[in-house]
Amino acid sequence: MMKPLEGCLVLDLTRVLAGPYCTMILGDLGARVIKIEVPGTGDDSRGYGPFQNGESAYFMSINRNKQSMTLNLKTEEGRKIFEKLVKQADVLVENFRPGTMEKLGYPFEVLKEINRKLVYTTVSGFGHTGPFSQKPAYDIIVQALGGMMSITGEEGGTPMKAGASIGDITAGLFAAIGTLGALSSVSKGSDGQHVDISMLDSQVAILENAISRYFVGGEVPSPIGNRHPSITPFCSFPTSNGFIIVAIGNDSMWKKFCKLLNFEKVSYDSRFLTNADRTNNWKELQRIFESEFLQKTTEDWLIILEEAGIPSGPIQTINQVVNHPQVINRNMIIEVEHPEAGVVKMAGNPIKFSDTAGQDVTHSPLLGQHTEVILKELGYIDDEILAYRKKQII
Amino acid sequence: MMKPLEGCLVLDLTRVLAGPYCTMILGDLGARVIKIEVPGTGDDSRGYGPFQNGESAYFMSINRNKQSMTLNLKTEEGRKIFEKLVKQADVLVENFRPGTMEKLGYPFEVLKEINRKLVYTTVSGFGHTGPFSQKPAYDIIVQALGGMMSITGEEGGTPMKAGASIGDITAGLFAAIGTLGALSSVSKGSDGQHVDISMLDSQVAILENAISRYFVGGEVPSPIGNRHPSITPFCSFPTSNGFIIVAIGNDSMWKKFCKLLNFEKVSYDSRFLTNADRTNNWKELQRIFESEFLQKTTEDWLIILEEAGIPSGPIQTINQVVNHPQVINRNMIIEVEHPEAGVVKMAGNPIKFSDTAGQDVTHSPLLGQHTEVILKELGYIDDEILAYRKKQII
Structure with missing residues (x-):
């Protein structure tokens, strides 16, 4: 059986975590994800440790099932190539600071003119609207602003952040859901639209009963350690x-x-x-x-x-988690062969389908690994590709 | 513009949190969600405090945009009604302990015979396979087993759980993604399939770089408070x-x-x-x-x-979060008029669509509020409905 998103083309301009987590899910679901990276350097997280044979384990673990193409969007030829890709794509995902695509000359209105069916998904700290939209955000800042920290930690102690970057990751999850929703509209004949996901919004959305407790009882929830607010022990x-x-x-x-x-x-x-x-x-x-x-x-x-x-x-500590019989049985720790790093272990896909179950995973791409293949698909010939490379367009 | 899932019918057998969070998202996306509840009592969480005019704020905040129908699946007539609904449905979501649907006589094979296009999404503590599948799980147990607690908390202190039930909620998010993926397959001609989401799997999937740090460096990550492992301050x-x-x-x-x-x-x-x-x-x-x-x-x-x-x-503490200018501006605190509770405030939908933006929200249903309407749609007449009510079938 075909994977759910087989035949779907995702242009991926994302970096670091929230955006790449979203496009990883789309890739896990079978979409073809083309990660467009800056020539020479690529996604910042390629430089984040720890490294396995010089390759970032961080990068490798959230960029599986993707292809990488280098492309300089500030050159005329680079833009031509990009626009050809936009024409063919179903989805474009980016997690720049709002306004960046406008500065590049690609506000959504322009992308829409190129391809009116395009779903344009953005993940940012505060969303594309509102007084905070231009502010920088890190995971810890949205965990702090969004209230999660104020209800986590020892009773009477310092408010704590969750140990994983749930500020980024939940935004990535909502972005995947929004993208799938918008794709569903397109499949029923609608145009593409902008799906605008904010890390702060996502934090508020997962606060759960803390919000109702406050609104109903006026009680401001605070950290209570690991105990339950109303069940003991x-x-x-x-x-x-x-x-x-x-x-x-x-x-x-x-x-x-x-x-x-x-x-x-x-x-x-x-x-x-x-x-x-x-x-x-x-x-x-x-x-x-x-x-x-x-x-x-x-x-x-x-x-x-x-x-x-x-x-x-x-x-359980992490060494226990990755060896737990249920975790192993559910294929939640997978091994992926990477051409430079060797065998890389990472968390598997938690979405288990009975029919489209194939857990075949492709390693994260080397920087620009698929540039040539993709350019040839677009009709470019060897000489042109060579010239682009010399001019650092790719 | 139509909402993304308009025309999609979701049968919702879920209770408490992880399952209802998933169907809330599907409802927010425009699906018609029919929550099937046990006559007389309904979803356990209707009894969870705090209460607003006798209505559970907890229940109301995660069951908006749903209809409620009471139905006793252990009676012959109740089963007939249920099977008529299954025939029409696109999705069935449940978060029972694995094996419950089998005991009710509705393993997926039987549901599939009734409706081969049905997407069957389950959310459980450990998933439907593996040595732990039959074990009970609560949010705190999967946060503990899944490793999140071992990396959260004061340096050298007790491992802490995140203050919100991210064990339930992230499973609900992955369930929504899996459901949308399977629906996409159906729209392209495939049969429905079983989407099997485990809370433990979902915790492992959001551990992020803790797993790579362990596999690459052998370091077992531990709580380090609110500081960053490699950036200071x-x-x-x-x-x-x-x-x-x-x-x-x-x-x-x-x-x-x-x-x-x-x-x-x-x-x-x-x-x-x-x-x-x-x-x-x-x-x-x-x-x-x-x-x-x-x-x-x-x-x-x-x-x-x-x-x-x-x-x-x-x-920010919760009272500050709900009054934050960006949170307000993004419509992340919404007010819903409820017939019994009055105006209920809750977190809004973080998925912001440019076109299908309508944030019109229907209040959570009273127990069995839509039983009659739905039965009449199925062709039942007043006398039959009255008889069913007397026999506690509905």
């Missing part, structure tokens, strides 16, 4: 060699839990009878069980809790 | 009334920063000359600037840093 405990999560959702599970840990009389303690009691007195509850959990390893606790049917799980 | 500082993020990306910015704060001689200190020096000696660097940032408010610092062109931003 539903949190982490340190063990002798790590941490474990215990998730006790109801009173009968609570009794079972106390019995299992030989704290039967605690379950009848008036401070802990109902879930509301336990939540109000969680600090005392935590103190009682904390020393107990320190007596055994995470692995021992997992066996004990699992046998009793109590939802639990370890806090 | 790129972190938060406490101020007199909150926190501020400062993001100094290069040496010239560093010099500018030191001058601005009257620490010019620090910029020539041999411990801090290059970015690598600053990262190696970040604790000393932090100590020097920390007391300075405590002298002024976040607002004062923002003006000073912005004037100097230094990327910065406040750590």
Whole structure:
């Protein structure tokens, strides 16, 4: 069975993370992604460590299933080539600061004149409209502005950012969804349109019940560590060699839990009878069980809790994650052969299709690896290509 | 212009968060989403606080743009109605524990016999395959198992979960992408297929460079607070009334920063000359600037840093986020009139289309609000509907 986006051509002007994450998904879905890079240097993230045989592991892990073409958009010939590609493309994705495409002479109105079916997807810190649209943004700045940090971290402690760049990545996910939506409109006869994704908007969209809690109760949510705001115990405990999560959702599970840990009389303690009691007195509850959990390893606790049917799980470090049997079984760690770096390991595609399941993955492209192939497809001949190369147009 | 998914019918058997988040996105894109709920009780999250005039703010914020129909799938008549709906539907989404649909007599093979074009999207803790597929999962358990917690939190402190349920929400996002991908295949003539999304897979997919850092360097990433692993200062500082993020990306910015704060001689200190020096000696660097940032408010610092062109931003609490001029301007806080709750405020749709921009939002449905309308569309008459209601089939 064909992949979902087979036959779809994506021009990819993105750099670093949010944009490339979006086009990686489109490539994973079967689109042909042509990454257009600045001759000589390419995507900044080609220079980000760590390196494997001189190749950026960072770059390689989010640019699989893409082709690379170098092209200088500030030259006349470069622009001609670009416009030929725009004519054929279904999608153009970029994550420049808003205004950059205008400066290059390619505002959406111009792109639309070249190809009225083109879906134009942009990912930026604050979106293409509004008073902040021109400001620079980094992942940590949108995690901070968007409120996620204010609800993450130790109770009473410093607000924390999530350890992965979810400011970039969620914007990349919404950009992929918006692109697919706009493509669906095009397939039903509409023109292409501009899909304008903002990292800050995306952060607000994932705040979930923090927003309703504030609007309904007036309560400003703050970090509460790993505990649940209204269910207890539903949190982490340190063990002798790590941490474990215990998730006790109801009173009968609570009794079972106390019995299992030989704290039967605690379950009848008036401070802990109902879930509301336990939540109000969680600090005392935590103190009682904390020393107990320190007596055994995470692995021992997992066996004990699992046998009793109590939802639990370890806090895994990355080395444990990549070796976890379920992660392996689901093909979530893949190996890709790269011509320079050798075998590269990276996270797999979490979208598992029953029919178009083929997890065949092409390594991330070398800078300009497909320039010639693409130019020949456009009808250029060897002599022209050579001349372009000399003039640093490609 | 029509919305991207106008004309698309989604049967929604989802509950709580990950599944409903996916179908909310499909509804935002214009699909008709029919939420099928258990008569009498409905989606568990209708019982989750906080409440606004007795209606769950949690439920209302992720079930906008949906219709609700009550239906007892364990009765013969209920099943007949369900199968009529399956025949007409384009998509069915559920987030039951794997095996539940089989127990109901509706494994995908059976659904496919009813409607071979049906896209069947499932969201579960661990996916429908593999040794963990039958295990229960909560957001905190997949954040723990998936490694996100192990890289979030204070340096040397307890691993932290992200404050919002990104375990659920990112799975919902990947489910929306997979559904749109499979719909694209159907529109090109393929049959429907099973899109199998796992919360754990989704966590692994967003770990980003933590995985490459581990595989390339052998380093097991651990929490490092709010600082950047390789750029310094790129972190938060406490101020007199909150926190501020400062993001100094290069040496010239560093010099500018030191001058601005009257620490010019620090910029020539041999411990801090290059970015690598600053990262190696970040604790000393932090100590020097920390007391300075405590002298002024976040607002004062923002003006000073912005004037100097230094990327910065406040750590905003939720009350600040929902009143931020850019958030307001981008329509990211919307008001929806609900028949019982009154005006409900929630996060808006972060996917901004230039043409199909209509942000018209329908309030989340009352339990069974659309049962009659839908049954009548299917050809049932008043007497039948009354009988079904008496027999608690609807």
